[in-house]
Amino acid sequence: MTRERKWILIIGAVLLLIGAVIRFIPAGGPGTKADSVSDKILEKYRAKAAERDALQHRLLEMERSLGRAEALLLSGGTPALAAVDIQNHLGGLAEKIGIHMERMQVLPVVEKEENAYVRIPVRMNVKCSAGQLRDILYSLETSDTLLTVTAVQVRRPVGASAGERLQVQITVAGLMKPAGGQPPK
Incomplete structure (x- = not known):
C-alpha cells in the first residue's frame, strides 16, 4: 500500500469517527436538546395512556347504542x-x-x-x-x-x-x- 493511500484511509477513518460522535452525542452535552425531545415523546405517550379510560368508556357507550339501534331492525332469519x-x-x-x-x-x-x-x-x-x-x-x-x-x-x-x-x-x-x-x- 502506498503512503498516499494510507493517509487517505486514516483521514477517512477519522472523518467517519467524527461523524459517528456527532450523530450519537448531543452537541451541548447531557441534558440538552435530545433529552427534551425524548421527554416530549414520553409525555405524549403518557397522555395517550391517560385517554385510554375515556376511550374505553366511549366504546362501551357506542356498543350500547348499537345494541339499541339493532333492536329496531327487522326480525326474521331470512x-x-x-x-x-x-x-x-x-x-x-x-x-x-x-x-x-x-x-x-x-x-x-x-x-x-x-x-x-x-x-x-x-x-x-x-x-x-x-x-x-x-x-x-x-x-x-x-x-x-x-x-x-x-x-x-x-x-x-x-x-x-x-x-x-x-x-x-x-x-x-x-x-x-x-x-x-x-x-x-
Whole structure:
C-alpha cells in the first residue's frame, strides 16, 4: 500500500469517527436538546395512556347504542321473513287508519356489500285521503321498527273532484342483520 493511500484511509477513518460522535452525542452535552425531545415523546405517550379510560368508556357507550339501534331492525332469519314482517306491519297500519290496500309487492333485496345490513323494500298501493296519507307517514316514522320511506308517488285520478281519494304508491324499506348475524365492520 502506498503512503498516499494510507493517509487517505486514516483521514477517512477519522472523518467517519467524527461523524459517528456527532450523530450519537448531543452537541451541548447531557441534558440538552435530545433529552427534551425524548421527554416530549414520553409525555405524549403518557397522555395517550391517560385517554385510554375515556376511550374505553366511549366504546362501551357506542356498543350500547348499537345494541339499541339493532333492536329496531327487522326480525326474521331470512329476507323473506323480514319482508313478511314489513307486510304485516303495513297491513296493520292500513287497518288501523281505515284505508284499503290495493296491492303490496316485495321488491328485490338490496345488499350493497358482503357483511352489510340488508335492505328489504316493500311497495304498497293504496287509495286514501291527504289526512290518511299524513297518518301513514307519521306512523311509519314513529314505528317501533326501523322503517324508512324511500319513495312516495301521489296521483289524483283524472277527472276526480277535490274530495276524492288519492292514488298513493309508497315504498318502505327495513333493515336486517346480515345472514351471519354479525353487524357490519
